[in-house]
Amino acid sequence: MKRILSKDLKNHIGETILIKGYIHQKRIMGSINFILLRDKDGIVQIVVKDKKEISKIKDTMDESVIEVIGDCIKEDRSVNGVEIHNPKIKIISKVKSPLKIEINKPIINANIDTILDNRAIVLRSLQQRSIFKIQSTMANAYRDYCLSLGATEIFVPTIVGNATEGGSELFKIKYYDKAAYLAQSAQLYKQTMVAIYEKVFSIAHSYRAEKFGTSRHTSEFIQYEWEMGFIDSYKDIINFGINVIKYIKDKVEENNKEDLSILKKELPLLPSDIPVIKLSEALDLIFQERGIDHRGQGDLNPEDEKMICEISKDKYGSDLIVITHYPTSKRAFYTMPDPKNPEETLSFDFILRGEEIVSGSQRIHDYELLKEAIIKKGLDPNDFENFLEIFKFGMPEEGGLGMGLERLTQQFLSLQNIREATLFPRDVKRLTP
Amino acid sequence: MKRILSKDLKNHIGETILIKGYIHQKRIMGSINFILLRDKDGIVQIVVKDKKEISKIKDTMDESVIEVIGDCIKEDRSVNGVEIHNPKIKIISKVKSPLKIEINKPIINANIDTILDNRAIVLRSLQQRSIFKIQSTMANAYRDYCLSLGATEIFVPTIVGNATEGGSELFKIKYYDKAAYLAQSAQLYKQTMVAIYEKVFSIAHSYRAEKFGTSRHTSEFIQYEWEMGFIDSYKDIINFGINVIKYIKDKVEENNKEDLSILKKELPLLPSDIPVIKLSEALDLIFQERGIDHRGQGDLNPEDEKMICEISKDKYGSDLIVITHYPTSKRAFYTMPDPKNPEETLSFDFILRGEEIVSGSQRIHDYELLKEAIIKKGLDPNDFENFLEIFKFGMPEEGGLGMGLERLTQQFLSLQNIREATLFPRDVKRLTP
Structure with a gap:
């Protein structure tokens, strides 16, 4: 007998069917009893009246795996519009110890340690599993969009010989008889590959030895990487970023309606014109609208990022705002200075619902200028x-961006902590599971 | 003026067009001169007669980046069926030092150290770039196929607290004040997630501290991971593996015709019936056909794998053969023993053109049996x-497989060394670029 998934039951009304899944919830009330059976896509209610069947499930704990053969009956008041009557139940895998956490109650934005200490179980809850179903859609939407532009996907190593970004916060590896590090970004590799494929993308692991357990940082995270050559200006890269985020939103709306309704979440407002302003204009706006004077600080701190998004939502109806022209002193050495004012760079950050989710820029593509920029940074x-080498052999104007998969998931779904958007987070406290 | 890509020039015959790219090759012959310009998708020939234009390019080295405005002329004898006449050339990025390797000559199956010592440049050759264009197609075909089955993509950490496989060959990381390791496989995570999404896939980084630089092993590689629950038998997983490899082959044939012709490579023969035989039958076959008696060795060594593929090609017209029922003593503790003979497992390897590319099995899904199996392995x-924990809370019959992205690329394209199918390989000798 072929197994039917819960979401397809409505096409089998009046038939005797086989379903398989987990006991999501039970109500043992005596003569009439209910099981909610959960499978990969949904839930279905089983009505158990037969004494022999009741005795099978009476002491069987939630999350046990069962197979049920029964009659599929139309029932508008029930989930999926059906119910299973006259079930014959077979227990496939019996849970022996009670669950440490009630996963058939909504679990979202709960205490993060409770969630993570019981990760494998908590992920079975409808809310938590919806988060990562949406993340799967997001990742695939990102790739589809890149491929539609004729880009090539590249796979880059995570073990590197030295730090591309020149930063600290590196994890050290014992690599045979040498020292090596975990990559902070795919920068070197994507810039190398832009000379070959012109448009490249990667979904790459990045690592930072963050010493503080903030709600916005983990030690290992996934970056959507993008790099493109033969650009006319840094605006080409901003446009890519805006368009890919809109595409991802469309795909989530299309594929994850039910997940969004389980999570009770609204996706961000992304109007046709996303505001793009200079950092100096952003700081002016914050001063004008909020009376807080951070002009001259040359960056946005986390509170500024929250304020500028609130202002953007009021003024432009957009949850997303793009900030450009960060000072040369604040950006990585490879960032192209603005020819009109070399103190500023052709760089940008995307701020979504108060949080930076994208960072990017046009790059210096000339060997001599790049060498100079390295020296200027001390x-x-x-x-x-290795990095300089790639600019010896012909490089077009180019640029790119990196977008955090977990950050984007967090902001799309308004989650309090990035760890709730990370399947198995790694941080200063957490190395398992 | 909008730039036209070389592959689209045939739609612009008779027009004045703008092209951009790299000087792939030059022939300076005096009054009539030729440039082959290479862009992301192809090559076009530019005919240079004007003295001023000749002087611009005379001393400009290969791989310099140029922009050309010229007339697009039909020319059947030329690549793409067009030529560019009366060019106005602008040099965007000048190469200053000569290339260390002639990349406008075919580079394939060349000395691997020469290839890798000049990786960033060698990748610009038509052959090398075709390899990774094909790899990009393969990765996306894998995902498309998994998604079409209703599977969910998962992102798993590479930093782990201990070894899932219980093996040696681990890279150690200094992780804050703790010791951690680079993951050997996504086993723990994909089995955890099968209880949530039933069908899951991941394109995961795996690490092995291989001490020897064989042509088949590197220290960091990409695994296509697959795990599925509610299976009827291990054969469901074998069928998945066969079908996904066929799907990948179809997509490469569809999308990479030109790359295959540049590489002069034939994809593997995959008939509708792929042979699936037990290990004991494979060893019998080798004995019968080749007179070599490895019966009782309980495994295939690299020479056996080559022989069994040759036999498979002769007997079944297939470059791929699936070997099942490896001994319990040779497989990981989580492998399900065959209930008919617990000395053998419900496991399999896929051997393609003489090389193992897939390894998989049905898993033990019962907590007590799994604990016993761990103890039996000492x-x-x-x-x-952490691993055992996930089986306490209800697990269906399940299984999965892992397939090496680089191995599959190598065997699809008959490359001598896995490093030629790895963008930036890591091994005992090589940590850069």
Whole structure:
């Protein structure tokens, strides 16, 4: 007998069917009893009246795996519009110890340690599983959009010989008889590959040895990487970023209606014109609208990012705002200075619902200028030999961006902590499961 | 003026057009001169007669980036069926040092150290870039196929607290004040997630501290991971594996015709019936056909794998053969023993063109049996607490497989060394670029 999934039961009304899944919830009331059976896509209610069947499930704990053969009956008051009557139940896998957490109650934005200490179980809850179903859609939407532009996907190593970004916060590996590090970004590799495929993307692991357990940072995260050559200006990259985020939103709306309704979440407002303003204009706006004077600080701190998004929502009806022209002193050495004012760069951040989710820029593509930029930052060009090498052999104007998969998931779904958007987070406290 | 890509020039015959790309090759012959310009998808020939234009390019080295405005002329003898006449050339990025390797000559199956010592440049050759265009197609075909089955993509960490496989060959990380390791496989995570989404896939980084630089192993590689629950038998997983490989082959044939012709490679023969035989039958066949008696060795060594594929090609017209029922003593503790003969497992390897590319099995899904299996292997159940935990809370019959992205690329394209199918390989000798 072929198994039917809960979501397809409505096409089998009046038939005797086989379903398989987990006991999501039970109500043992005596003569009439109910099981909610959960499978990969949904839930169905089983009505148990037969004494022999009741005795099978009476002491069987939630999350046990069962197979049920029964009659599929139309029942408008029930989930999926059906119910299973006259069930014959077979227990496939019996739970022996009670669950440490009630996963058939809504679990969302709960205490993060409770969620993570019981990760494997908590993920079975309807809310938590909806988060990562949406994340799967997001990742695939990202790739589909890149492929539709004729881009090539690349797979880059996570073990590196030295730090591309020139930063600290590196994890050190014992690599045979050498020292190596976990990559902070795919920068070197995507810039190398832009000379070959012109448009490249990667879904890459990035690592930061963050010492503080903030709600916005973990030690290992996934970056959507994008790099494109033969650009006319840094605006080409901003447009890519805006369009791909809109595409991802469309795909989530299309594929995850039920998940959004389980989560009771609204996706961000993304109007046709997303505001793009300079950092100096953003700081002016914050001063004008809020009376807080951070002009001259040359960056947005987390509170500024929240304020500028609130202002953007009021003024432009957009949950997303793009901030450009960060100071040269604040950005990585490879960022292209604005020819009109070399103190500023052709760089940008995307701020969504108060949180930075994208960082990008046009890059310096000339060998000599890049070497100079390294020296200006007080770094040693010899440490960047592999990086510099790629600019010796013909490079077009180019640029790119990185977008955090978990950050984007967090902001799309208004989750309090990035760990709730990370399947198995790694941080200063947490190394398992 | 909008830039036209070389592959689209045939739609612009008779027009004045703008092209951008790299000087792939030059022939300076005096009064009539030729440039082959390479862009992301192809090559076009530019005919240069004007003295001023000749002087611009005369001393400009290969791989310099140029922009050309010229007349697009029909020319059947030329690549793409067009040529660019009366060009006005602008040099965007000038190469200053000569290339260390001639990349406008075919580079394939060349000396691997020469290829890798000049990786960023060698990848610009038509052959090398075709390899990774095909790999991009393969990765996306894999995902499309998984999604079409209703599977969910998961993102798993690479930093782990202990070894799932219980093996050696681990890379150690200094993780804050703790020791951690780079993951050998996504086993724990995909089995956890099968209880949530029933069918899950991941494109995961795996690490092995291989001490020897064989042509088949690197230290960091990409695994296509697959795990599915509610299976009827291990054969469901074998069928998935066969079908996804066929789907990948179809997509490469569809999308990478030109790359295959540049590489002069034939994809593997995959008839509608792929042979699936037991290990004992495979060893019998090798004995019968080749007179080599490895019966009783309980495994296939690399030479056996080559022989069994040759036999498979002769007997079944298939470059792929599936070998099942490896001995319990040779497989990981979580492998399901065959109920008919517990000395053998419900496991399998796929051998393609003489090389193992897939390994998989049905898993033990019962907590007590799994604990027993750990002890039987001489391991300590306390070391596998996180792993065991997931079987306490209801698990269906399930199984999965892992397939090496680089291995599959290597065998699809008959490359001598797995490093040629790895963008930036990591091994005992190589940590950069």
